[in-house]
Amino acid sequence: MFKAQTISAILFAAGLHTAFAQGLNPSTMPRIAQVDPRFQSYNIEMVEVIGGRFWKPYASYDKEAPAKSTNNPTGLDPNLYEQRRPIDLSNPKLRRLASALGPVYLRVSGTWANTVYFQDSDAPAPPQPPKGFGGTLTRSQWKGVIDFVHATGSKLVTSFSVSEGTRDSAEVWTPTQAKLFIDATHRLGGSIAATEFINEPTFTIAAGTPPGYDGVAFGRDYAIFRAFLRQASPQTKLLGPGSVGEGIPFVPVKIVPSTDLLQGMGPNSVDAFSYHFYGTISERCAKAMGPNQGTTPAAALTEEWLDRTTRVEEFYASLRDKYEPGKPMWLTETGQTACGGDRWASTFLDSFRYLDQLGRLAQKNVQVVMHNTLAASDYGLIDEATLAPRPNYWAALLWHRTMGATVLDPGPSPSATVHLYAQCAPGKPGAVTLLAINLNRTEAAAIELPQAADRYTLTAGELESRDVLLNGKELSLTARDELLSITGEATKAGLQPLPAASITFFELAGAKNAACMK
Incomplete structure (x- = not known):
């Protein structure tokens, strides 16, 4: 849904108030907490x-x-x-x-x-x-x-x-x-x-x-x-x-x-x-x-x-x-x-x-x-x-x-309406997941990632909907009531859009963060 050629269109549609976050470096984000694996x-x-x-x-x-x-x-x-x-x-x-x-x-x-x-x-x-x-x-x-x-x-x-x-x-x-x-x-x-x-x-x-x-x-x-x-x-x-x-x-x-x-x-x-x-x-x-x-x-x-x-x-x-x-x-x-x-x-x-x-x-x-x-x-x-x-x-x-379970400091957010959280990705030594929540109901934002990532963006046609989209496709069970395989969308390093009222997980397998090596 969020291919490179669509990024500029999303940001242009957001107008002049679009927020950006630059300088994010998942490789050096420091460890700030350790929670229970059953958190x-x-x-x-x-x-x-x-x-x-x-x-x-x-x-x-x-x-x-x-x-x-x-x-x-x-x-x-x-x-x-x-x-x-x-x-x-x-x-x-x-x-x-x-x-x-x-x-x-x-x-x-x-x-x-x-x-x-x-x-x-x-x-x-x-x-x-x-x-x-x-x-x-x-x-x-x-x-x-x-x-x-x-x-x-x-x-x-x-x-x-x-x-x-x-x-x-x-x-x-x-x-x-x-x-x-x-x-x-x-x-x-x-x-x-x-x-x-x-x-x-x-x-x-x-x-x-x-x-x-x-x-x-x-x-x-x-x-x-x-x-x-x-x-x-x-x-x-x-x-x-x-x-x-x-x-x-x-x-x-x-x-x-x-x-x-x-x-x-x-x-x-x-x-x-x-x-x-x-x-x-x-x-x-x-x-x-x-x-x-x-x-x-x-x-x-x-x-x-x-x-x-x-x-x-x-x-x-x-x-x-x-x-x-x-x-x-x-x-x-x-x-x-x-x-x-x-x-x-x-x-x-x-x-x-x-x-x-x-x-x-x-x-x-x-x-x-x-x-x-x-x-x-x-x-x-x-x-x-x-x-x-x-x-x-x-x-x-x-x-x-x-x-x-290892919690990292993601650094400053691009705006008051974009909340950032980061933790080591489970079962993938060195990998980091960045969670970006855009709370602005009408305006997109963007962050710049220095590395490629798999992105998982949750949106909905209406906020008070019981249906949710992952990278533009509705999430549901199979006809046999089983979970479908959930995969992220591969994205290259660079500017990443955060649509209005969206939640995005970026999993950066190549971060090689020392806090995530264990």
Whole structure:
């Protein structure tokens, strides 16, 4: 699509405001960070595994009769949710698509994990969970997760139930359920690579904890959990505190500050410092939260929106430096917006946030980023009904295939609306991949490369389209639901156009960057 003879035409059409970047030298870009090989990972919500009411996709928003009752740990309007059967993790198509993104960390957690009862038998779950719990996870369902982890080459991450049913008469957490859960995991041939104690303990309205739960109570329970985990599963990395809702204006509800949680935990309490990030809440929840909530498609390519990732990371990194200095950072849940994503979360428009977020956080040395979700609601990488890959899936696939674990400094960007990121190409000693994101909706830009490259340019006819083009051709599965071979377009050294509102990976096999030789 972008042959040499078309470059001048693209740039001419862009007018006098076209931005250029000269002096890029992939051979000498210095190493600035090293991330986990499973840096790009994802979540499957516990409610998907057990079945239940999760964020209703907008496509069915007006089709379902209003709900009358619910096991609803968020306390929000039940009509925001849709009943789901348990996800079929044995589905060959789902496994193929997931495997293509691997290796990853697969996190099975979320709000519903805070109140789930583990039933250590293969009998069907009862209509109602035991008293003090909000749902039931059967042993056969958990075996399905473990089988999926093995089939996709993943490593398992989770969290534990902390609701009334796990507590004694003094409302102190007990490890009885947790022991059943871990013992069954081991018997089923699984292992837990890493875990948080509670999903989002700052957000007590949905944490399943007793009324008035605070940092002191959390610290007490956390000490019990930590001692238990070290004995029951010593190889498991302990992540925490797993906070959300801080660093930027988020939602107008009371939270337990992370400082209170960390003070309650005491020093040297985690193996990695974890947090969650959403730039705001989706229109589902925004309507219930009052004015000035949420965001719009018009803001999707703005620096203010994209920089929220940086602001929240810096907020939690400062807490890490104070309370857990030297510990790696993990972002264990993120997505376009909380509450299932906006309508445009499933379109190409959100791929700019998705990839820009990965680039920013890799440069910050955040070790792992877990997208929510693999295949549920509007922010899923895969459509839950058809299992069709969405634009963010294709973005994730290109990141996985071209961006390795060694992070480089690409140097200055040609303009404020062109973001550049660079990493060693995986499995190709010396090779460098440069990611160029042109956020300008109307004007092209260009960069000058000193070497030949294979380019992979993502565009769409309309930004809010669910179809995405790679080098001008629509990305899709084969008639047998298999991935096509994805190859780049060979380009010579020199000026490379960046079309308006485009995302381009340049893989430079001949860079011979010393930082990428290993």
